Amino acid sequence: MRFLVAPCHAGSATTPSAGSDLSDKLLFLRSFAAHPRRVGAVLPTSRRAVESMLAMAELGQAELVAELGAGTGSHTRAILSQLGARARLVAFEIDPAMAATVRERLPDPRLEVVTASAEELEHHLDGQRPQVVVSALPFTSLPAGAGTAILDRTARTLAPGGVLLVLQYSPLITSELTRRFGWVRRKMCLRNVPPAFLFACRDPRPADDGQDAPGLASGPSS
Ligand SMILES: C[S@@+](CC[C@H](N)C(=O)[O-])C[C@H]1O[C@@H](n2cnc3c(N)ncnc32)[C@H](O)[C@@H]1O
Incomplete structure (x- = not known):
């Protein structure tokens, strides 16, 4: 398996995502204080990290995109800006206040915000399969099994x-990804609080091919 570490674009580590303002940050902080393991971060993802992450997919070609853990909409807004006019984005957010904020901030007919766990992914896609799934879920601190x-x-x-x-x-998720996908690339973005590991995963392995994945070596970061 190939391994890539590449810098994200230059910029301020605290640069907020487009559309992210003080009230977003306060809402994020409140949600983190109430559910630290579920939210997993004290601030929305930086614009640089969002851009660097989305650059690993062909969003302009996608007909259906799913977002897991929309928060206050850092990725949601950027995804919509790259989606085609007829494409759809289904964004899952388990926190009702955050989901309502995204709905209110981004009144776009291509967007459906679902206030539900991403565990219900398949039940909200009308039998369609997304070409791109974007996740900022804190996998390593979610409840066991989720x-x-x-x-x-x-x-x-x-x-x-x-x-x-x-x-x-953190890179802890790596083996869970390589166990399920035949092609995994990773890069780091230091221009985020905290620094972010960004993964792109393709070629899902058959469900019964759950081979143990090799670990990834560490490398230089930006
Ligand atoms: C690290 S935040 C990321 C938010 C936003 N995407 C960003 O990058 O700023 C993780 C988000 O996932 C949401 N979340 C946690 N568990 C979830 C689940 N099972 N289904 C849907 N959303 C979930 C949290 O409420 C939180 O808003």
Whole structure:
């Protein structure tokens, strides 16, 4: 398996995502204080990290995109800006206040915000398979079983040739990804608080091919 570490674009480590303002940050902080393991970060993802992550997919070609863990909409807004006019984005956010904020901020007919766990992914896609799934879920701190269930469901739901993008704050998820996908690339973005590991995963393995994945070597970061 190939391994890539590449810098994200230059920029301020604290640069907020487009559209992210003080009220977004306060909402994020409140949600983190109430559910630290579920939210997994104290601030929305930086614009640089979002751009660097989304650059690993062909969003302009996608007909259906799923977002897992929309938060206050850092990725949602950027995804919509790259989607075609007839494409759809189904964004899952388990926190009702955050989901309502995204709905209110981004009144776009291509967007459906689902206030539900990403574990229900398959039930909200009308039988369609997404070409791109974008996740900023804190997999390593979710309740036992939830993260692996979401990864399993995502791997079997992706359209042929599709890609899963994952943002994490540690490389711990790597073996779970390489166990499920035959092609995994990783890069780091230091221009985020905290620094982010960005993964692109393609070629889901058959469900019964759950081979143990080799670990990834570490490398230089930006
Ligand atoms: C690290 S935040 C990322 C938010 C946003 N995408 C960003 O990058 O700023 C993770 C988000 O996932 C949501 N979340 C956690 N578990 C979830 C689940 N099972 N299904 C859907 N959303 C979930 C949290 O409420 C939180 O908003």
